Amino acid sequence: MKFTEPVLDNLISLISRLPGLGPKSARRIALHLFKNKENLMKPLADTLGIAHEKILRCKICGAIKSVDANCTISKCEYIDNSYDQLCIVENIADMWAMEATNIYKGHYHILGGTLSALNGSDPESLLIGSLIDRVKKNNVKEVIIATSATIEGQTTAHYINDSLKNLNIKITKLAHGLPVGSEIEYLDDGTLFSAFKYRNSIGEK
Amino acid sequence: MKFTEPVLDNLISLISRLPGLGPKSARRIALHLFKNKENLMKPLADTLGIAHEKILRCKICGAIKSVDANCTISKCEYIDNSYDQLCIVENIADMWAMEATNIYKGHYHILGGTLSALNGSDPESLLIGSLIDRVKKNNVKEVIIATSATIEGQTTAHYINDSLKNLNIKITKLAHGLPVGSEIEYLDDGTLFSAFKYRNSIGEK
Numbered sequence: 001m002k003f004t005e006p007v008l009d010n011l012i013s014l015i016s017r018l019p020g021l022g023p024k025s026a027r028r029i030a031l032h033l034f035k036n037k038e039n040l041m042k043p044l045a046d047t048l049g050i051a052h053e054k055i056l057r058c059k060i061c062g063a064i065k066s067v068d069a070n071c072t073i074s075k076c077e078y079i080d081n082s083y084d085q086l087c088i089v090e091n092i093a094d095m096w097a098m099e100a101t102n103i104y105k106g107h108y109h110i111l112g113g114t115l116s117a118l119n120g121s122d123p124e125s126l127l128i129g130s131l132i133d134r135v136k137k138n139n140v141k142e143v144i145i146a147t148s149a150t151i152e153g154q155t156t157a158h159y160i161n162d163s164l165k166n167l168n169i170k171i172t173k174l175a176h177g178l179p180v181g182s183e184i185e186y187l188d189d190g191t192l193f194s195a196f197k198y199r200n201s202i203g204e205k
Numbered sequence: 206m207k208f209t210e211p212v213l214d215n216l217i218s219l220i221s222r223l224p225g226l227g228p229k230s231a232r233r234i235a236l237h238l239f240k241n242k243e244n245l246m247k248p249l250a251d252t253l254g255i256a257h258e259k260i261l262r263c264k265i266c267g268a269i270k271s272v273d274a275n276c277t278i279s280k281c282e283y284i285d286n287s288y289d290q291l292c293i294v295e296n297i298a299d300m301w302a303m304e305a306t307n308i309y310k311g312h313y314h315i316l317g318g319t320l321s322a323l324n325g326s327d328p329e330s331l332l333i334g335s336l337i338d339r340v341k342k343n344n345v346k347e348v349i350i351a352t353s354a355t356i357e358g359q360t361t362a363h364y365i366n367d368s369l370k371n372l373n374i375k376i377t378k379l380a381h382g383l384p385v386g387s388e389i390e391y392l393d394d395g396t397l398f399s400a401f402k403y404r405n406s407i408g409e410k
Contacts, residue, residue: 005260005269005270006271007252007255007259007260007271008256008260008269010252011253011256014245014248014249014252015249017245018234018237018238018245019230019234019237020230020233021234025224027298027301028224028225028298029224029225029226031296031297031298032223033223033256034256034260034269037257040219040222040223041253041256041257042257043219044216044219045250045253045254045256045257046254047212047215047216047219048216048238048246048249048250048253049250049251049254050212051212051213051216051238051239051246051250052242052246052250054212055210055212055213055239064213064239065210066211066212092236093232093233093236096232
């Protein structure tokens, strides 16, 4: 590939490191940005610059917030000082997914990942200490652990359960079972095992 | 969707305007950028800023070039002053595609689009004037018109042919016919018609 313009080369290589994008789509995006220099490339450059400077992870709830603003995203204690329920999620995308269901309207605690020796995420980086503080300080009655149904997610859930079990609060986790719309025949053993084990009385809500 | 951080909202909405990306992938990319603030978000912001400032379209050959550098991409007259062949493509991605075939190693003229009343691309914005200049000045023997096989591409090819026909040079266009690997049964009428009309003697190269 003949291309001797280093700035554009550099831009393409950076874009291709974004999730879901390969070299071809990176090239397409770079050319599109170039075609829309004033109304897309410039605002994107500026917004990224501002985001880099101003946006930080809240050290209490784990949400993303501006350094010069109170944390309003996960309604952490800066905003609201007493609440009954606290939902623990791995990351912000998980919070968005929970929000989209409309079943839960309360506060979140965003771990920012799962416990993992490989990735170097320890209880401190997952804000477990701050979680215990929040639960104590805000008089939380129920902690809902909404980590993924993966080995890492479940390990993290166990760890959080262990950390919180002396606080005399209700600790729940999301139900395992049949995904809505699934056919028994095509389900994996693990899901079917969980669905059978955690079966409910018909009529129970 | 609960999200009250305006900078991040703004970033997501800008990213979702890039080609091939929707709101979900834009959110994923924004969070990825946020997770890699120092080694991805910052360099991307800087590179976009530099690209916005320094990169321009060459007014002679249509290629992208730094404002403080000679245009080396399409070997326009700044670099080289006489050449036999000139290949006309619609955009830079088309030039890359041509380059990838390795069949043509010469100079390019990048129109930056096709003639279109709707998009407001007139002969001036397509650098047709500069094309005629280049052909005259550089003693070009053959102009290869490699515009797309769409109505717009072919209209543009006709227009270019009309503009150049008094210059007494060879004007060629890419062959129409069967794509390599295609099966006759599944080809559209237009392609089959062209393939039949432009059939070659067997053994001819």
